[in-house]
Amino acid sequence: MSKLWGGRFTKETNELVEKFTASISFDQKLALEDIEGSMAHVQMLGECGIIPMNDVELIKQGLKTIENKIINGDVQFSVEDEDIHMNIEKMLLEEIGPVGGKLHTGRSRNDQVATDMHLYLRKQTLELIELVKSVQSSLLVQAKENVETIMPGYTHLQRAQPILFAHHLLAYFWMFERDKERLIDSLKRINWLPLGAGALAGTTFPIDRERTAELLGFETVYPNSLDAVSDRDFILEFLSIASIMMTHISRISEELVIWSSQEYQFVELDDSFCTGSSIMPQKKNPDVPELLRGKTGRVYGNLIGLLTVLKGLPLAYNKDMQEDKEGMLDTVETLNGSLRLLAPMIETMTVHKEKMYSAVAQDYSNATDIADYLVTKGLPFRQAHEIIGKIVLFAIQHKKYLLDLTIEEYKSFSPLFGENIFEVLQPKHVVEARNSYGGTSSEQVKQQIQLAETKIISH
CATH class of the missing domain: 1.10.40.30 (Fumarase/aspartase (C-terminal domain))
Incomplete structure (x- = not known):
């Protein structure tokens, strides 16, 4: 089957170009968000009288069928169809016939993909907020148990003044509190809807962008169509927040590595968060905090990568912006996994109170x-x-x-x-x-x- 955009072309796409430019290998993670955005878009098209309501219902049924197949793992995505949008549109055409082609009325892949990322990042940010709270709760559990535990406080990694271990742990609580507040505040920018901006200049159809925003739970719509399709500030902000949070994760991980060493013996990590050596049977290695510390670099890299991609781009959309997704998706996965490990690792560690006091x-x-x-x-x-x-x-x-x-x-x-x-x-x-x-x-x-x-x- 020829490309859905292939009417103007006289040659097939070079196979190497097809593989190099395709994004389906990673943007398939946006599949459910893509369908969610399409559901709202087609509903708005019907309410505005742009397409018949019978077609709206047929399209929505088709999208729902595809959604269920994706959830059940019954879908094979194709590199030939480039990205998640074209893959789903092709599936829709195969599911309900030519009427599926009406779905793309009044929108472009440019505003569509931006909407997908807004939807995805909103969902992930809300989940990350809850995970940060779980880390804070684990810190509180240990703090409550160590209100009388005295340890050395350090500056320059030299003994400075005695402090309570609970006090030390609570310092991280407040770091994560600021991280949580930054995530909450970022939702204000994430909740801007780009859908309806078209490729860059809007559309000739009498769409109702506010209605689409209402259906998708967005607080406002982008007032400028050029900005709507070219803005990636909300991703940069997320990557920045994630980088700061990974700094905090790395700092406490560093302390856990030091504290659990033979030289300090302040704490002992639970066996379920450590590994052994293939040659030295006595070893108990703090691999989890070490890896948390190490993964900080990749999150920093994702932030710098996107900043570099965007720094010289003219308005509006450019293919360079396809590079916005992998770093975002990777950072979400890295941060999510890090927080899920950090909370139980802190809560289950054994504190050697006597060693700290001595x-x-x-x-x-x-x-x-x-x-x-x-x-x-x-x-x-x-x-x-x-x-x-x-x-x-x-x-x-x-x-x-x-x-x-x-x-x-x-x-x-x-x-x-x-x-x-x-x-x-x-x-x-x-x-x-x-x-x-x-x-x-x-x-x-x-x-x-x-x-x-x-x-x-x-x-």
Whole structure:
């Protein structure tokens, strides 16, 4: 059968060109969205009197039959028919005859494919929002169980100050909260309908684009037909949000890899999220967080790829824009799979509370509290900072920690020290002293947890 657009051509398409330009290998994932858009379009055509309602019902029945076949896996897509639109239109013609050709009245593949992607991305974004919530819930589960668990806090990957493990986990909760809010906000741009813009200039038929938008649940229609068919901002925005989210996924994955190492032993990942070695039987490898960390690069690449495709394109549609789909589809799949793995992996990990505490008890991360102690005695902070630096150096030289020094040794650096300095230096006191809003004290962390729970419910 000749191409549906082949009337103007005198030669068959070169086989290599056919394979190179075909998109059906990946845009078949938009099949159900393509049918959904066509259902609304033909309904609008009938209501506007552009085609008879009898034809509308016949076309809708045909589309429904094709939809069921696709869902049941009974459809074989063809490279010769190029893309998902032509594949479905050909199936429709075979199903109901020439009347199927009326479906394409008042539209082009340009506004059709844009509509498909809007529909697809809207559905996927809503699902991703729920998956982000599941990750947040897993973080909350662990946070609630570790409100009293003290661990070293780090800067530059060096011991800095003691913090609660719950506080550390909640930092990721808020990262994912912003990701979730970005996804929710992006729905405003996704919910613009391009259908009815035609190839680039609109159509001569008296269509009702607002009615189509209503049928498909879109909030508004593109007011400019050129913009409607050439806009891929909504995909760029999604890829950008996905890249930021994968950054957060990668960061917590990195910590899980470090924390589960023999050197740290802060946590142990459940066996179901680890693998072994083919040669070293003792190994338990954190393959899942490593791969989550690694997959971040491909999502970044998809964003840069589409930015590069679009940067020099004149209006309106160009074949270059066929390159918009694979990166989007791949990113959706990657992000979806990553979130589905991350949530249960966090929730099922074992936290070694004693190991975390022993790490805090054998470092100098309580040094700042000595400086704060001297400040409460009236000493300027900068002078206190210098004194504590000397005390830390003295302790290191004598192979002691700050709690190991005697009161006489402290007084040799400043007469302001009293016996209560040893209470101030206890890890639990260090943590509880940081009771400012957003701080790591158990009171503040419990308030954070309550706020976090309201965030999950509110969305």
